[in-house]
Amino acid sequence: MDITAVVKRLEAIVGADNVSAAKSDRITHSYDATQQKHLPDVVVYAASVNEVAQVVQLANEVEMPVLPRGAGSGFTGGSLPVYGGIVLVLSRMDRILDIDTENLTAEVEPGVVTATLQREVERLGLFYPPDPASKEFCTLGGNVAECAGGPRCVKYGVTRDYILGLEVVTPTGDIITTGGKTLKNVAGYDLTRLFVGSEGTLGIVTKIIVKLLPKPAAKKTMLVLFKTIDGAARSVSAIIGAKIIPTTLEFLDGATIDCIRGKSSIDLPENCRAALIVEVDGDEDLLDRQMARIREIIEPSGTLAVKVAATDDESEQIWQVRRIVSPSLKQISPDKFNEDIVVPRSKVPDMIRELEKISSEYGVSIVNFGHAGDGNIHVNIMVDLKEEGMKEKVEIVLDRVFGAAVALRGSISGEHGIGTAKMNYLHMELDAATIDYMRRIKTALDPKNILNPGKIFLEKSSGESA
Amino acid sequence: MVRNKTLKDFEEVIRKCVKCGVCQAHCPPYLVKKREGAVARGKIALAAAVLDGETGIEKRLQEDISLCLMCGSCVKKCPNKVPTDGIIGAMRREITDRNGLPVMAKLLAGTIGSARMKNTLSKGAAFLRPLWSRKIPQSSGLHLRFGLPGMENRTVPEPAFSNLFDRVPEFSEGQPGRPVVGFFAGCSITYIYPEIGEMMVDILVRMGCSVFLPKNQGCCGIPALSSGHGKLVEELADNNIEVFAGKKVDWIVTACGSCNGGIGEYYRTLEGADRSFTDKVVDFSVFLEKEGFLEKLLEQKRTADPVKVTYHDPCHLKTQGITREPRDLLRALPYVDFVEMEDADACCGLGGTFSLYHYDVSKAVGARKLRGLEESGAEYVATTCPGCVMQLQDTINHAGLKVRAVHILELLLRMAPD
Numbered sequence: 001m002d003i004t005a006v007v008k009r010l011e012a013i014v015g016a017d018n019v020s021a022a023k024s025d026r027i028t029h030s031y032d033a034t035q036q037k038h039l040p041d042v043v044v045y046a047a048s049v050n051e052v053a054q055v056v057q058l059a060n061e062v063e064m065p066v067l068p069r070g071a072g073s074g075f076t077g078g079s080l081p082v083y084g085g086i087v088l089v090l091s092r093m094d095r096i097l098d099i100d101t102e103n104l105t106a107e108v109e110p111g112v113v114t115a116t117l118q119r120e121v122e123r124l125g126l127f128y129p130p131d132p133a134s135k136e137f138c139t140l141g142g143n144v145a146e147c148a149g150g151p152r153c154v155k156y157g158v159t160r161d162y163i164l165g166l167e168v169v170t171p172t173g174d175i176i177t178t179g180g181k182t183l184k185n186v187a188g189y190d191l192t193r194l195f196v197g198s199e200g201t202l203g204i205v206t207k208i209i210v211k212l213l214p215k216p217a218a219k220k221t222m223l224v225l226f227k228t229i230d231g232a233a234r235s236v237s238a239i240i241g242a243k244i245i246p247t248t249l250e251f252l253d254g255a256t257i258d259c260i261r262g263k264s265s266i267d268l269p270e271n272c273r274a275a276l277i278v279e280v281d282g283d284e285d286l287l288d289r290q291m292a293r294i295r296e297i298i299e300p301s302g303t304l305a306v307k308v309a310a311t312d313d314e315s316e317q318i319w320q321v322r323r324i325v326s327p328s329l330k331q332i333s334p335d336k337f338n339e340d341i342v343v344p345r346s347k348v349p350d351m352i353r354e355l356e357k358i359s360s361e362y363g364v365s366i367v368n369f370g371h372a373g374d375g376n377i378h379v380n381i382m383v384d385l386k387e388e389g390m391k392e393k394v395e396i397v398l399d400r401v402f403g404a405a406v407a408l409r410g411s412i413s414g415e416h417g418i419g420t421a422k423m424n425y426l427h428m429e430l431d432a433a434t435i436d437y438m439r440r441i442k443t444a445l446d447p448k449n450i451l452n453p454g455k456i457f458l459e460k461s462s463g464e465s466a
Numbered sequence: 467m468v469r470n471k472t473l474k475d476f477e478e479v480i481r482k483c484v485k486c487g488v489c490q491a492h493c494p495p496y497l498v499k500k501r502e503g504a505v506a507r508g509k510i511a512l513a514a515a516v517l518d519g520e521t522g523i524e525k526r527l528q529e530d531i532s533l534c535l536m537c538g539s540c541v542k543k544c545p546n547k548v549p550t551d552g553i554i555g556a557m558r559r560e561i562t563d564r565n566g567l568p569v570m571a572k573l574l575a576g577t578i579g580s581a582r583m584k585n586t587l588s589k590g591a592a593f594l595r596p597l598w599s600r601k602i603p604q605s606s607g608l609h610l611r612f613g614l615p616g617m618e619n620r621t622v623p624e625p626a627f628s629n630l631f632d633r634v635p636e637f638s639e640g641q642p643g644r645p646v647v648g649f650f651a652g653c654s655i656t657y658i659y660p661e662i663g664e665m666m667v668d669i670l671v672r673m674g675c676s677v678f679l680p681k682n683q684g685c686c687g688i689p690a691l692s693s694g695h696g697k698l699v700e701e702l703a704d705n706n707i708e709v710f711a712g713k714k715v716d717w718i719v720t721a722c723g724s725c726n727g728g729i730g731e732y733y734r735t736l737e738g739a740d741r742s743f744t745d746k747v748v749d750f751s752v753f754l755e756k757e758g759f760l761e762k763l764l765e766q767k768r769t770a771d772p773v774k775v776t777y778h779d780p781c782h783l784k785t786q787g788i789t790r791e792p793r794d795l796l797r798a799l800p801y802v803d804f805v806e807m808e809d810a811d812a813c814c815g816l817g818g819t820f821s822l823y824h825y826d827v828s829k830a831v832g833a834r835k836l837r838g839l840e841e842s843g844a845e846y847v848a849t850t851c852p853g854c855v856m857q858l859q860d861t862i863n864h865a866g867l868k869v870r871a872v873h874i875l876e877l878l879l880r881m882a883p884d
Binding site for chain 1: 491500527545
């Protein structure tokens with residue numbers, strides 16, 4: 001069927017105002033935060049589960065790919081139309097349907113922005129913990145698709161730990177529900193978990209039931225500067241080893257600190273080669289004791305300075321140090337490869353040592369920071385791709401980095417997903433039988449490979465792509 | 467002669483957008499429309515595509531480019547500080563260059579040629595004409611030219627009986643040794659709220675300053691800028707720089723956030739603009755603080771039952787980091803109990819000529835202020851831009867709230883004991 005006919009059919013489903021095959025709309029839906037570019041054929045804005053289902057049914061009929069899209073802020077290409085097709089935007093489905101203060105749950109549409117839900121539940125003394133760095137603009141639908149994480153996951157866990165139930169449009173256009181409103185539920189397979197992190201390849205989430213917690217009464221933030229990177233890495237293991245789980249345990253290496261020195265209101269001396277940001281939350285009177293205990297534990301690791309925030313403003317200043325990192329990186333080099341490997345927490349020092357080794361071996365600058373408390377390190381390989389042979393070198397370096405993470409029983413991605421960006425490396429972590437099992441699930445549920453094709457798995461044969 | 471930057475001049479910064487999507491959290495039209503074409507990232511992608519020749523200036527592209535308030539909120543939060551407001555201005559001029567003037571810019575250009583309008587309004591003030599259309603007889607052909615479908619419900623203030631230039635002399639003598647201040651009043655203060663202008667001059671003179679109010683000053687150019695009328699922006703800028711040139715003024719004070727953003731921030735980006743003009747531009751709240759006005763206020767005895775007042779940040783001041791000074795001024799007023807409100811820095815929705823093109827979006831942007839206004843319990847929402855005052859009051863009227871939108875100077879005027 002030609003595209004004009006498809007557009008007509010789509011208009012009949014969602015209304016003419018919510019369909020566009022204009023060049024400008026195709027351009028504005030051709031990218032995400034990976035900066036790759038793939039033009040879709042048509043863009044559709046759905047407003048209800050029935051519209052989503054009908055669009056997917058039509059896509060099956062005309063055999064056109066469908067790409068669910070939220071804020072388009074993913075780091076691995078999950079929402080990109082690599083084979084063209086219909087970009088199905090869910091940002092209009094942005095209603096918070098219910099906040100249940102008796103059962104501590106909320107029911108939302110997929111287009112609700114994460115921070116919006118957080119603010120609304122916090123007004124009622126409740127708490128939705130997952131806090132990806134993009135929380136001010138990413139959507140819960142996207143969070144579910146990628147199983148988003150964030151700094152607070154050290155203590156509170158990731159998106160999957162908060163999803164109780166879903167309403168999903170299947171790849172063939174049926175509407176199903178998984179889980180429910182209760183904490184306990186073992187009726188049939190745990191499809192909720194199957195969908196969380198499936199990167200929009202197994203279904204389109206149209207309703208989400210999340211679990212909420214009571215909002216912690218208070219929090220306290222501490223910045224610790226270290227003389228050596230090893231000291232910081234050992235401190236992370238020591239804190240966890242002492243059976244203390246802070247809310248966040250963020251880590252910045254020496255290269256990161258060099259990059260932001262002078263840009264924050266906090267003095268970062270030349271001999272500071274690593275820093276940790278530790279935050280604890282809970283009842284006010286517990287926090288001081290917990291902070292004191294953490295200081296005791298880390299002091300032997302060679303600290304330069306310890307700064308505990310006395311006010312919200314001071315806490316904000318500490319977090320400012322962390323927030324200016326990403327935007328500051330570009331001063332090191334024009335191109336950056338941001339990978340979110342994760343290793344068991346006790347292996348953070350080993351991983352950091354390995355990264356330093358790889359960096360010096362290949363003469364490539366590697367900047368590391370991230371959620372050290374859960375072993376999730378953001379590894380930034382800083383290069384200039386215009387340099388001769390650099391592209392090939394980066395590939396080898398990435399291979400080494402992922403290999404090291406897997407060797408330490410970690411993963412090639414903690415929270416960004418595989419998408420198109422890490423397809424080439426999936427086999428390093430998962431054996432052939434496991435990948436095959438996953439593919440069989442995908443093929444069984446999506447026989448025509450309509451839903452978000454070209455993601456997670458390398459194409460087996462050209463016949464499989466749309 | 468000054469010159470606007472072209473789209474080509476912005477090429478390098480356009481390429482700096484890394485598509486992270488941060489702007490989605492701060493772009494007022496996006497928060498209403500929830501469409502990528504409405505957000506800064508989408509528009510920058512379109513600007514890049516136009517530069518690359520990937521797309522022409524098609525109708526849908528023009529609609530997307532028109533959906534920008536040029537408020538600068540995205541620029542402030544952009545990790546790479548990509549100047550989307552400037553890029554949008556350049557895109558709109560590019561569209562005008564290729565396709566001719568859009569309706570709103572035609573309106574501007576048309577009124578400049580009208581002798582009758584010239585008699586009553588300065589060149590640039592013509593943009594306000596549509597808001598006053600009910601003052602024009604129904605039979606007038608102006609309604610055809612300025613008819614604004616969808617805006618029938620807009621509540622607008624009445625134009626003042628006499629304008630600021632009729633009320634205040636061109637030069638008011640202060641004390642020797644004290645600064646000589648040029649006052650750039652702008653269209654809204656000149657024609658709609660001249661009493662605010664009078665108050666401004668009065669305060670400055672009481673502080674010993676001499677005040678120079680050149681009568682041949684024109685519009686700052688923000689409405690022309692927002693409607694893509696590049697040539698008019700350049701003409702207005704040349705004129706405004708000219709009228710203050712050669713006059714020995716130490717400062718050029720504004721009492722309108724948009725005018726400040728126009729003659730200060732925007733003129734600075736013009737090729738060939740005189741820095742000795744733009745460097746003198748200062749918002750009244752910053753100037754008053756610098757000159758010790760707050761200390762004088764603080765010496766006064768505080769009243770027993772102060773009025774609850776909150777503050778709205780005009781975009782053009784917020785993006786320049788002027789957020790503390792107006793609040794400190796309010797706090798210093800002896801009869802004011804200052805309270806913060808949620809979303810104080812959210813755009814009011816006016817955006818130059820934006821609200822004329824997209825009244826519904828503009829209203830929806832404005833409505834985002836309501837929760838904060840209501841929960842603050844304030845009787846007055848004060849601000850430092852007459853445009854925001856108009857738009858906030860319209861929003862409040864439609865919601866039926868009991869809050870009044872006022873300019874800070876109006877608050878001094880209304881409540882100051884003699």
